Amino acid sequence: xxxxxxxxxxxxxxxxxxxxxxxxxxxxxxxxxxxxxxxxxxxxxxxxxxxxxxxxxxxxxxxxxxxxxxxxxxxxxxxxxxxxxxxxxxxxxxxxxxxxxxxxxxxxxxxxxxxxxxxxxxxxxxxxxxxxxxxxxxxxxxxxxxxxxxxxxxxxxxxxxxxxxxxxxxxxxxxxxxxxxxxxxxxxxxxxxxxxxxxxxxxxxxxxxxxxxxxxxxxxxxxxxxxxxxxxxxxxxxxxxxxxxxxxxxxxxxxxxxxxxxxxx
Numbered sequence: 603x604x605x606x607x608x609x610x611x612x613x614x615x616x617x618x619x620x621x622x623x624x625x626x627x628x629x630x631x632x633x634x635x636x637x638x639x640x641x642x643x644x645x646x647x648x649x650x651x652x653x654x655x656x657x658x659x660x661x662x663x664x665x666x667x668x669x670x671x672x673x674x675x676x677x678x679x680x681x682x683x684x685x686x687x688x689x690x691x692x693x694x695x696x697x698x699x700x701x702x703x704x705x706x707x708x709x710x711x712x713x714x715x716x717x718x719x720x721x722x723x724x725x726x727x728x729x730x731x732x733x734x735x736x737x738x739x740x741x742x743x744x745x746x747x748x749x750x751x752x753x754x755x756x757x758x759x760x761x762x763x764x765x766x767x768x769x770x771x772x773x774x775x776x777x778x779x780x781x782x783x784x785x786x787x788x789x790x791x792x793x794x795x796x797x798x799x800x801x802x803x804x805x806x807x808x809x810x811x812x813x814x815x816x817x818x819x820x821x822x823x824x825x826x827x828x829x830x831x832x833x834x835x836x837x838x839x840x841x842x843x844x845x846x847x848x849x850x851x852x853x854x855x856x857x858x859x860x861x862x863x864x865x866x867x
Contacts, residue, residue: 606632617751628710628735637710637735638748641717643673645731647704650714664712669704672719672731676700683721688742690749697721697745703737710735718744760822761785789822796825805831 606614614635618627623639631637649666675681683698690697698721703714714737720730734744762768767785772778800806801820805828808820 606635609634615747617748617754619751623733624709625711635735638744638751639733640748641672641706641709641731641733643676643729643731644671645706646708647671647702647717648707649704650712665705665707669702672717673729675702676719676721676729684741686742686745688745688749690745691752697741699741699745701741706733713737716741716744720745756822757786757789761789764823764826765789792825792829793822796820796828800828803828 611634615638616635617638620640620642623637623641628637647669649669651663651666654662670678681700681702683700685696685698687694687696689695700719702717704717705712706715706717710733713735715733715735716737716739717731717733718741720732722729732744732748734747758767765785765788767781770778770781772781796806806820806824808817808824808827811817
C-alpha cells in the first residue's frame with residue numbers, strides 16, 4: 603500500500619514466483635498493478651462469464667465454463683506450438699509455447715490473464731506456465747518480464763554472502779524489521795554510487811586473476827571492493843570524518859583523508 607501510494611496512477615509491474623502467486627497477494631490490488639507470475643501445470647482455468655441476458659435475476663456469474671488445464675493443452679494437438687525469440691537471463695533464446703487467455707480464479711480472482719505455456723528442454727520439468735494480469739500483452743513480453751525477476755534472487759544471495767544479511771544478530775521484533783530495509787538501502791546506495799562514475803575510475807579495476815580470463819563486466823563484489831578501497835583509511839565512526847569530508851573522498855575516488863579527517867594531499 604505504501605509503495606502504491608508513492609507511484610500514484612503510474613503502472614506498476616510486479617514479478618513473482620509461484621509461491622507468491624495466490625489470492626493473499628493479489629486480493630485488493632489496484633488496477634495499475636500488473637502481476638507477472640508462474641502457475642501450476644494443473645491449475646484450474648475458466649473462461650470469462652457470458653454476458654447476462656436483460657432482466658436476468660440472481661447474482662451475476664464471475665466465472666465461465668471450465669477449460670482444459672495447461673498440462674492438457676500442452677499434451678494434445680488441438681492447439682499448435684508457436685515459437686518466439688526472447689531475451690531470457692542474458693541471452694537470446696528460441697521458445698516453443700502455446701498461449702491463451704483465461705481466468706485462474708482460485709489464485710488471481712476474476713481478471714482475465716494472458717497465459718503462456720512453455721516447453722522446457724532442460725531440467726526435470728517438461729513445461730512451465732507463466733501469466734500476466736494484463737491479457738493484452740504478447741507472450742514474449744510476458745516471458746521477458748518474468749525472467750527479469752532473477753535479479754531479486756541475485757540480490758538475496760549477495761546480501762547474505764557479501765553484506766552479512768544472513769548473519770544478523772537482531773533478536774527483537776523492531777530490530778529484525780529494520781535489518782532488511784537497511785541492507786536493501788545499503789546495497790542500492792553502493793550500486794548507484796558505483797554507476798555514477800566510479801565504475802570508470804581506477805578503484806573499480808578488478809584484481810588480476812590469470813585463471814579467470816572469461817570474466818566480462820563487473821559484479822556487486824567489484825562494487826563492494828571499490829568501496830572498501832575508497833574507505834580503507836577512513837574510520838567512518840570517527841566524529842572528525844564529517845559528511846563534507848566523505849563527499850570530497852567520493853570525488854577523489856581513492857584518495858582517503860588522513861588521520862586528522864582532512865583529505866590527503
